[in-house]
Amino acid sequence: AQTVTQSQPEMSVQEAETVTLSCTYDTSENNYYLFWYKQPPSRQMILVIRQEAYKQQNATENRFSVNFQKAAKSFSLKISDSQLGDTAMYFCAFMKHDMRFGAGTRLTVKP
């Protein structure tokens, strides 16, 4: 079974700075999909960004971008110009037939 590892339980960043959240995964599959979800204190799960494994180009959504290294099975999330509203739990997820989540990274943006 696929496993997803987020090695940073907690991180903090100053407002307007850049932060990178790490994610690695283990799979023998060649085609799959990767996602980052955000869970604010309201506990609603919000899709941040997604990446298709067959695409070499890293996905970007406004201030959010990923560094996808397929050979290394790494999928990090970079948040630029951090805002107070970015404070949340961030979950990395792997999807082939079903979705597997990492344990999450709690990000705090400090004013």
Next chain:
Amino acid sequence: DGGITQSPKYLFRKEGQNVTLSCEQNLNHDAMYWYRQDPGQGLRLIYYSQIVNDFQKGDIAEGYSVSREKKESFPLTVTSAQKNPTAFYLCASSMGAAYQPQHFGDGTRLSIL
């Protein structure tokens, strides 16, 4: 507006009692999922269904049961066999294709009296 509705928001269970968590979606999604979230942990898959009248066990299906009689509905029953049911439960749905992201409901917090 389309979305996923989970009810109730808070639920209390007595020892030895079965309880059912509701999940309804009007997104016309084929696939639906149930996850359990414990403090400090990620989401763990309980059951999922990719089509009506069919469902598969996830990683932690023991003590839970589901049904998928309608495309829009995927209720989860927490049985008395689940010895540690206190958790936050999230329901999700997706178009079914692997590249489609999952849309989540707002969750149900289940506690034991």
